[in-house]
Amino acid sequence: LSEQQQQRLKQKLSHLHAADIAHILESLATEDRRDVWKQIPVEQRGEILLSLAEPVRESMLADMPIAEMVNAADKLHSKDIGDLANLASSLPEQAVNLILQSLTAEQRKQLEQALSYPAGTVGSLMDYSMLTATPEESVKEVLAYCRKLGTLPEHSHYIYIVDQHNTLMGLLPLQKLITSAFDKKVSEVMSHSTITFATGDSAEQATFTFNRYELIAAPVVDDENKLIGRICVDDIVDFMHESSEQQLLRQIGFVNSEDRFSGIFSSAQNRWLWLAINLFSAFIATRVIGAFEDKIVELVILATLMPIVSATAGNVGNQACTLIIRSLALGHVTDHNIRQFYIKEVGISLINGVIWGGIMGVFVGSLYSAGIGTVMGFAMLLNFVLTAFVAVSIPWLRHKYNLDPAMGAHVLVTFFADAFGFFIFLGMATAFL
Amino acid sequence: LSEQQQQRLKQKLSHLHAADIAHILESLATEDRRDVWKQIPVEQRGEILLSLAEPVRESMLADMPIAEMVNAADKLHSKDIGDLANLASSLPEQAVNLILQSLTAEQRKQLEQALSYPAGTVGSLMDYSMLTATPEESVKEVLAYCRKLGTLPEHSHYIYIVDQHNTLMGLLPLQKLITSAFDKKVSEVMSHSTITFATGDSAEQATFTFNRYELIAAPVVDDENKLIGRICVDDIVDFMHESSEQQLLRQIGFVNSEDRFSGIFSSAQNRWLWLAINLFSAFIATRVIGAFEDKIVELVILATLMPIVSATAGNVGNQACTLIIRSLALGHVTDHNIRQFYIKEVGISLINGVIWGGIMGVFVGSLYSAGIGTVMGFAMLLNFVLTAFVAVSIPWLRHKYNLDPAMGAHVLVTFFADAFGFFIFLGMATAFL
Numbered sequence: 001l002s003e004q005q006q007q008r009l010k011q012k013l014s015h016l017h018a019a020d021i022a023h024i025l026e027s028l029a030t031e032d033r034r035d036v037w038k039q040i041p042v043e044q045r046g047e048i049l050l051s052l053a054e055p056v057r058e059s060m061l062a063d064m065p066i067a068e069m070v071n072a073a074d075k076l077h078s079k080d081i082g083d084l085a086n087l088a089s090s091l092p093e094q095a096v097n098l099i100l101q102s103l104t105a106e107q108r109k110q111l112e113q114a115l116s117y118p119a120g121t122v123g124s125l126m127d128y129s130m131l132t133a134t135p136e137e138s139v140k141e142v143l144a145y146c147r148k149l150g151t152l153p154e155h156s157h158y159i160y161i162v163d164q165h166n167t168l169m170g171l172l173p174l175q176k177l178i179t180s181a182f183d184k185k186v187s188e189v190m191s192h193s194t195i196t197f198a199t200g201d202s203a204e205q206a207t208f209t210f211n212r213y214e215l216i217a218a219p220v221v222d223d224e225n226k227l228i229g230r231i232c233v234d235d236i237v238d239f240m241h242e243s244s245e246q247q248l249l250r251q252i253g254f255v256n257s258e259d260r261f262s263g264i265f266s267s268a269q270n271r272w273l274w275l276a277i278n279l280f281s282a283f284i285a286t287r288v289i290g291a292f293e294d295k296i297v298e299l300v301i302l303a304t305l306m307p308i309v310s311a312t313a314g315n316v317g318n319q320a321c322t323l324i325i326r327s328l329a330l331g332h333v334t335d336h337n338i339r340q341f342y343i344k345e346v347g348i349s350l351i352n353g354v355i356w357g358g359i360m361g362v363f364v365g366s367l368y369s370a371g372i373g374t375v376m377g378f379a380m381l382l383n384f385v386l387t388a389f390v391a392v393s394i395p396w397l398r399h400k401y402n403l404d405p406a407m408g409a410h411v412l413v414t415f416f417a418d419a420f421g422f423f424i425f426l427g428m429a430t431a432f433l
Numbered sequence: 434l435s436e437q438q439q440q441r442l443k444q445k446l447s448h449l450h451a452a453d454i455a456h457i458l459e460s461l462a463t464e465d466r467r468d469v470w471k472q473i474p475v476e477q478r479g480e481i482l483l484s485l486a487e488p489v490r491e492s493m494l495a496d497m498p499i500a501e502m503v504n505a506a507d508k509l510h511s512k513d514i515g516d517l518a519n520l521a522s523s524l525p526e527q528a529v530n531l532i533l534q535s536l537t538a539e540q541r542k543q544l545e546q547a548l549s550y551p552a553g554t555v556g557s558l559m560d561y562s563m564l565t566a567t568p569e570e571s572v573k574e575v576l577a578y579c580r581k582l583g584t585l586p587e588h589s590h591y592i593y594i595v596d597q598h599n600t601l602m603g604l605l606p607l608q609k610l611i612t613s614a615f616d617k618k619v620s621e622v623m624s625h626s627t628i629t630f631a632t633g634d635s636a637e638q639a640t641f642t643f644n645r646y647e648l649i650a651a652p653v654v655d656d657e658n659k660l661i662g663r664i665c666v667d668d669i670v671d672f673m674h675e676s677s678e679q680q681l682l683r684q685i686g687f688v689n690s691e692d693r694f695s696g697i698f699s700s701a702q703n704r705w706l707w708l709a710i711n712l713f714s715a716f717i718a719t720r721v722i723g724a725f726e727d728k729i730v731e732l733v734i735l736a737t738l739m740p741i742v743s744a745t746a747g748n749v750g751n752q753a754c755t756l757i758i759r760s761l762a763l764g765h766v767t768d769h770n771i772r773q774f775y776i777k778e779v780g781i782s783l784i785n786g787v788i789w790g791g792i793m794g795v796f797v798g799s800l801y802s803a804g805i806g807t808v809m810g811f812a813m814l815l816n817f818v819l820t821a822f823v824a825v826s827i828p829w830l831r832h833k834y835n836l837d838p839a840m841g842a843h844v845l846v847t848f849f850a851d852a853f854g855f856f857i858f859l860g861m862a863t864a865f866l
Binding site: 019145332351 | 450462577578582605610646647648674682687701708711720725730741749773777781784789851
């Protein structure tokens, strides 16, 4: 870029919200990102790094000097330990150590604590900048305190009410604070029944809780109900966006989420694991075909029809599988009602098998011979039912053994649909034709 | 249930939040739901219906007398036209008419308007219970007004500032209201640059905007910037949960979302469309095999290997396809950078083709013959590249013609991977072996 272009770019960027600059960076190719980054004032850099999608953030940090990272983080200091932890979790150890050194002892302890919560927990989404008051204060006193602060921390929609031991007593929404009589005590106007989270709670479960009770923010407490921090709805929305992306990518076999403009070779590696599993399982499934080669030579139309038997059952199985994975995530499946899921999914596969197996059987029968049509129809029916049964069983059993029900489920279902399909169809053809 | 059991159930339910009762209903089989429903007091029923997942709500409304629906809706009246519209959209026309009759002329107009916004738009998520003030009022006057109201509408985190023609001038967060000097004018303390939505805006885009700017609520305005309503983050979270479910279900070929305990037959119908498309496309793809039957009879191992060529390319294609669909949704793909997406995805498929085609070629070559191994390896490579190209093109072209990029994409990609795979592999075998 020429000096003049750089100036113009700098000026344009200065009018934009950090989140908008992040979006622009995400849509740019890797080389162009560097040009834009250079024109961004240091004060905004930390904010922008926080707004970036994780893979893009990581690719940008990869070729950034340590000093520049620490500098960007410095500008976040005053704001919030939660933000700082969020940023620090993407930084190399050396940078994190420098940042820790620049903090006060108390901040350092908080940041080290914040960094210790694993991803996907409420602790990792938590922030610490909440307002607290005691139940004995009057509404007037709390209002005066707020007024004295001048500006409240971001997203202060509630005041968290704690006793002198920092034990959570209730929540006081600002709405309530505004409308209550000045001389009332906080304990008289606060809401007592409050939904709380623990730092180890699953963030995904928290999204359902936020949705169910229409929460804006909620306190995070320890075993003794002492207030540690808060979790806000904007972090929940952010987590939902990120996790829906991750789920999507994991389902199709990405190891990590991926910067859309990252190098071709590193992206290829990101997709190898499941491609290898897919290749291996396809190879195993087709071994079944090898056992019936003589029959195929005798009746070559079988080679044409067998992929239909396996592909359609794969579709039926993946429908059942996705549905039970989703129901497990929503907490709708229990030991008490799992039987009904089996009955329903196997029942649906039976109906589908009768109808589509029947149609296909008649059609193939009229094209070739009644025998082939009959074998085709019954093979489809049987394969639908077996695959549906397996497709419910895989996520259910993984769930029972505390494993992620979704991981690899579709590859396994496809494998069973293929192997069963080839075996049933070619086996029946060998036996009856 | 015995009378005693009913009493106990009623008592237990009376302690629960409407959202919790809704969750219980969702996890129950259809027959059991009726027993629970009977014990729920009329005042809570509207609230519970609103909290239910849509397919469950619909299945429960299906065998409810009209009078009972209207009764449940009546209890929502006072609360909010947005809630009422949400409920009314699931009710039969007869019930909606009865509800409309029970409203004041102004409410009726609002409700009719609210019902006219199509699903998936900001209008359909909007509500109307916001607080407004004018820029000329003082902070003290606004505070006094709030105090006079006694309770503010749910989710009143902002006061919407309008002039005498109802034109939106700015937003005043309660936090700011609390901390500002009493004698300041609203115009001095409100925030001017406000993100607004139109009723026709896409709700999905709104979720990204809420995430990007960490919004809690935002005003909805018409073409002349007049305030119509507001959209709150709890509606955004709700929409995200519902739409991630719907996307998931649509991807695997459900026409509608589905009550997990609905009848087997109606559920089977829900899954027919794509199963039929899948069956038809598999049939077409396997027609390719028919053209090479002679070669298969001559070299029957081809029948065993061909499903591997198509299945692995299907995997590669679906990875590329999912990634571009997601990037389109996030607004990361434009006419300017689409070329880079093509280069990247085709490049990855080339690398994967060389590596996995190479491995498979050597392996198959050592098992059978060097000729078959060579054909296998090159067929995989070629099929990977072609399928990746098509997998990027399908969503991109659908997007260019303003169609939903995701709809049916995976079935199409699988179809191409199969048809190309069979043709390339069997064609090369016929030519060279």
